Amino acid sequence: MKWFSRAAAACAVLLIHIAAAQAVQVTDERGIAVDLPRPPQRIVTLLPSLTEAVCEMGACARLVGVDRYSNSPDAVRALPQVGGGLDPNVEAIVALKPDAVLLAKSSRVTQRLESLGLKVLVLEPKNHADVQRVLAKLDEVLGTHEAPRVWRVIDASVSAAAQSVPPAARTLRIYFEVNNAPYAAGESSFIGETMARLGVRNIVPAALGPFPKLNPEYVVRANPDLIMVGERSAAGLEQRPGWAGIRAVREGRICRFTAAESDVLVRPGPRMGEAARLMAKCLSDKAP
Amino acid sequence: MNAQRRRALILSLALLALSVGALLFGLGIGSTGFQSVLAARHDPIALQIVWDIRLPRTLGAWLAGGLLGLAGAVAQGLFRNPLADPYLLGSASGASLGVAVALLLFGASPSTTQWVIRLGLTGAAFVGAVVAVLLTLALARGVQQTLRLLLAGVIVGVVLGAVKDLITIQSADILVALTGFMLGSTGLVGWSACALMAIFGASCLLLGWALAPVLDGLALGESTAASLGLPLGAMRAALVAVLALATGAAVAQTGLIAFVGLAAPHLVRSAVKTTHAWLLVLSALMGGLLLMTADLGARWFIAPQELPVGVLTAVLGGSYLLWLMHRRSLRGGA
Numbered sequence: 001m002k003w004f005s006r007a008a009a010a011c012a013v014l015l016i017h018i019a020a021a022q023a024v025q026v027t028d029e030r031g032i033a034v035d036l037p038r039p040p041q042r043i044v045t046l047l048p049s050l051t052e053a054v055c056e057m058g059a060c061a062r063l064v065g066v067d068r069y070s071n072s073p074d075a076v077r078a079l080p081q082v083g084g085g086l087d088p089n090v091e092a093i094v095a096l097k098p099d100a101v102l103l104a105k106s107s108r109v110t111q112r113l114e115s116l117g118l119k120v121l122v123l124e125p126k127n128h129a130d131v132q133r134v135l136a137k138l139d140e141v142l143g144t145h146e147a148p149r150v151w152r153v154i155d156a157s158v159s160a161a162a163q164s165v166p167p168a169a170r171t172l173r174i175y176f177e178v179n180n181a182p183y184a185a186g187e188s189s190f191i192g193e194t195m196a197r198l199g200v201r202n203i204v205p206a207a208l209g210p211f212p213k214l215n216p217e218y219v220v221r222a223n224p225d226l227i228m229v230g231e232r233s234a235a236g237l238e239q240r241p242g243w244a245g246i247r248a249v250r251e252g253r254i255c256r257f258t259a260a261e262s263d264v265l266v267r268p269g270p271r272m273g274e275a276a277r278l279m280a281k282c283l284s285d286k287a288p
Numbered sequence: 289m290n291a292q293r294r295r296a297l298i299l300s301l302a303l304l305a306l307s308v309g310a311l312l313f314g315l316g317i318g319s320t321g322f323q324s325v326l327a328a329r330h331d332p333i334a335l336q337i338v339w340d341i342r343l344p345r346t347l348g349a350w351l352a353g354g355l356l357g358l359a360g361a362v363a364q365g366l367f368r369n370p371l372a373d374p375y376l377l378g379s380a381s382g383a384s385l386g387v388a389v390a391l392l393l394f395g396a397s398p399s400t401t402q403w404v405i406r407l408g409l410t411g412a413a414f415v416g417a418v419v420a421v422l423l424t425l426a427l428a429r430g431v432q433q434t435l436r437l438l439l440a441g442v443i444v445g446v447v448l449g450a451v452k453d454l455i456t457i458q459s460a461d462i463l464v465a466l467t468g469f470m471l472g473s474t475g476l477v478g479w480s481a482c483a484l485m486a487i488f489g490a491s492c493l494l495l496g497w498a499l500a501p502v503l504d505g506l507a508l509g510e511s512t513a514a515s516l517g518l519p520l521g522a523m524r525a526a527l528v529a530v531l532a533l534a535t536g537a538a539v540a541q542t543g544l545i546a547f548v549g550l551a552a553p554h555l556v557r558s559a560v561k562t563t564h565a566w567l568l569v570l571s572a573l574m575g576g577l578l579l580m581t582a583d584l585g586a587r588w589f590i591a592p593q594e595l596p597v598g599v600l601t602a603v604l605g606g607s608y609l610l611w612l613m614h615r616r617s618l619r620g621g622a
């Protein structure tokens with residue numbers, strides 16, 4: 001009888017240890033500590049880059065719902081969509097019974113979901129360092145140890161892409177247009193950081209902020225050698241007043257990315273390596 | 289006169305009955321459909337969906353619509369202008385600016401983030417709406433001159449809107465969240481929001497009802513109102529307060545919902561001619577029913593997805609106003 005109670009006590013201690021090892025407290029980007037009794041098994045993500053990151057870390061099967069704009073990898077297309085950043089659908093989210101909801105910091109639904117008793121984590125990568133940090137956070141949340149590997153893959157792909165850029169292309173000065181307002185990707189954005197790794201120069205200095213709204217005149221005066229732009233906002237680019245004189249337009253060095261390629265380029269997530277490859281390919285194609 | 293009062297009473301009872309019907313109807317509409325109601329007895333998630341999401345949002349739509357209807361009736365009476373709406377004194381731009389500033393400060397530094405979390409986006413919107421009205425009052429040097437007040441409201445609205453645009457240009461990533469606020473949505477209304485709106489609604493309605501004789505007097509002209517021996521200045525200020533608080537409370541919880549405040553008093557007036565005391569109550573009931581119905585439609589039309597309710601009220605309210613103007617011009621021509 002004595003050995004039994006001792007064994008039972010040992011088991012109890014062991015169980016407590018396991019439970020303690022499983023329960024985690026994760027501090028999200030609001031600085032709020034979120035208690036997770038165990039690694040979440042039913043996850044809803046409301047940001048495409050987070051969806052991609054969760055899947056890249058091998059936890060795609062744990063996703064039960066995503067936002068309308070999450071379209072990669074293919075596996076998430078079959079999942080229920082619970083609205084977008086503009087109009088998250090509270091009822092649809094709750095109905096999925098998630099044990100964690102991952103979303104961007106500007107999402108309006110955070111407070112409401114928390115008041116309904118859901119665990120909400122605000123994670124929003126904005127640059128390379130953020131991506132690395134968010135991956136580490138996701139490791140804590142998911143109870144995985146994938147972040148170092150995923151980051152190594154991104155880092156290696158960016159380096160490989162950089163090596164494929166022909167030396168002649170390295171002198172090019174680039175204008176990356178995010179949309180035709182026009183908003184540009186500056187040096188301090190993750191797109192700018194990737195460009196810097198590729199060894200090319202950006203016409204928008206870091207001082208202007210990550211995604212400044214430019215005066216079209218600024219671009220004309222900066223006279224970039226190459227323009228990277230999404231197909232959607234490329235229409236009529238040559239006809240903008242004064243733009244016909246820009247060297248990139250004159251010499252036909254404009255890379256128009258398809259909608260799918262644009263998705264890859266403008267999401268700070270695990271596909272940043274692929275984005276670097278797309279940019280490197282553009283540079284090789286258009287190198288003088 | 290007695291017949292008119294009876295008509296008003298019948299209309300208010302009819303509006304109430306329709307609202308209760310719509311409220312019950314609202315329990316069954318949503319992305320998971322009617323089966324949530326059937327499953328609510330044994331499934332805690334279904335119960336939560338019906339009880340903590342659908343019921344408060346339907347009730348919240350009614351309360352917000354009521355606040356906007358009341359504010360619209362007060363604004364139209366106060367400014368003696370049938371095209372006045374609750375956002376006339378700059379509340380809308382103020383509220384959007386409040387939200388924009390909150391979004392900008394969120395994440396700017398740990399201390400500002402703490403502030404924003406404590407105040408919340410709804411708090412920021414409310415503060416913005418009320419500050420905008422105070423600014424309008426300061427610019428108009430009080431409430432004595434209606435025209436001056438109107439002009440000041442328009443100017444404050446434009447200027448604050450421009451400041452908001454400046455902020456969004458500086459940090460483009462808040463644009464999506466801000467657009468969501470400006471479209472208006474009842475999807476995020478919970479019980480606490482309902483309680484807040486109910487408190488504001490009850491006190492604003494009581495105050496407005498008590499001040500209704502001033503509006504009746506004003507309808508006959510400023511000098512007539514003054515000759516009635518009412519303390520016009522103080523009562524006008526109190527009416528502006530009703531307008532500002534009712535609008536602020538609704539906007540903070542649901543964002544900018546268009547046309548409910550404008551259309552509700554017109555709908556009431558087209559059904560019954562009555563005093564302002566009745567008009568305020570009826571406009572509140574009408575506004576509540578309008579927004580609640582629009583909310584049901586927003587959830588229903590493309591379920592399981594949902595439309596922003598503000599878009600729906602703009603389309604419905606806009607077409608109603610066009611029809612009203614068309615009918616008036618026909619009658620005027622005849």
